[in-house]
Amino acid sequence: MSAFGQVVRNEARLVRRQPTNMIGSIGLPVVLMIIFGELPSFRQHISVLGGLPLFDTYVPIIMVLGLTMLTLLGLPSPLVSYRELGILRRLSTTPVPPSWLLAAQVVVQLCIALAGLAIVNIASVAAFGAPVPKSPGGLALSCLLAIGGLFALGLLIAALAPTANSVNAIGRLTLIPLLFFAGLWLPRPLMPAVLLDISNYTPLGAAVEAIQGSVQTGFPPATPLLVLAGYTLVFAYLARRFFRWE
């Protein structure tokens, strides 16, 4: 097996052996989906939500919730602890650069992210009667851009967090406003205009808008896609700028 393959394999083993983050990013969304799916009140069509059942409104929110848990906690934690433990430094003395470890983490976490998004999406349609996405291509693009923006944010946290413990603190603090604007506590259609305007320009608000559009109406509008692409570029640039290898 190639050297990069070996690195990915060990990173995958570590994720499997410390499944906390998988539980947060796949388990939690699945459990929420089942609970929401079983609540009769979530199945009624509600006029203020554009005639959608509350459940359908929550599917994109649950999708981005899992993704956010993964990228704000699951992605940066191992990278920061590798820096803390001197593993990145040790790698710099071998023919393999420490950036491979970062790349391997991204590969492994990307697989988990895609699995989480696919499970929630497919199960919501198959088991709970959510509509089949109108634009599967738009949905895929929205998900990829959401992954891009959030992974870049996760790497920025990995760049800035001094210790593995601080990743948790920073991650949780970032998580709450992001999820608020995703509509976790107050779905976007119920937000006052000013909150909705802010939400449109936050990573998760844009992600929910793009995913919801792809599912309900068709290919999503340009604005949320551009917002997500913009966050991807800015966070990735900053992460690269500030990342320390030791």
Next chain:
Amino acid sequence: MATLESPAAVALMEAPAAAGHRPAVEVAHLRKTYGTLVAVDDVSFTVAEGEIFGILGPNGAGKTTAIECAIGLRRPDAGTIRLLGLDPHADPHQVHEIVGVQLQSGALPAKLRVGEILEEYRSFYRDPADVDELLDVLGLAAKRGDYYRSLSGGQRQRLSIALALIGRPRIAVLDEMTTGLDPQARRDTWELIEQIRDRGVTIVLVTHFMEEAERLCDRVALIDHGRVVALDTPARLATQARGGKTVRFLPSAPFEDRLLTGLPEVSWVEREGQHVVVTGTGELVNAVILALHTAGVTARDVQLDSSNLEDAFVKLTGKNLHTEGVLA
């Protein structure tokens, strides 16, 4: 007491003739500062191929920084570095292929198994060692399937050494490799290092453990305040430090100092009460006893004291190395 030769007079670049033909490591006028802090002031040394070379000094002397510059982890402010002719800052990839490094205090992921870690690092090199053989040599064969977190301190240290050797390096740089090991594990590690050297690997040891340097090293550089204060074989450094060996005895009858000061082996003679203390080199005891015998004097209560590397260190740096757990 004889005065020491000044550090400048110590033949810095001289490598033992018995060792390899070309230098494995050449470091010349290395300097590294952090702001106003001078970590490495001016360090030069050459290590011959197949040599075990020690870098000895108190904490904060600049040993680790010098080594980190030498292996390409840090960019020095000035100086040249060649590892088997390669510049680690110009050719990092090639240098990493031939230089195995064990850094101080490096951990590994808790939930990877010993074998998995070694297989991963093995894949980084073009011509790596065999994992099973290496585990055998390091006494870790039974631990192959164990998680890193379940290893003892000594086992972790040996795994770290294994990772430095998995690429079959031509040069192995080991920073404080036996710190935290129990005496038996320490002796085992020393034997291992000698075996590795016997396979032709050049070894650079950073240590503040005297016994280790005396036992293992062909030559030692003493570093203090970012400078090489002495560089020689452990035995010669020890001899320089006290001007050699000391014999202390109680003479059976009075005699003139001249009886002994004329001998080529004797450097000087001192009186301590009834006792005589003779300092010198070579076959000092024989020479002294013989000279006394011809004058009809017998020496009683003879004590021979040869200085060691520790004395050299204290003498050269004014510091005692026994600071942090060295004797533990």
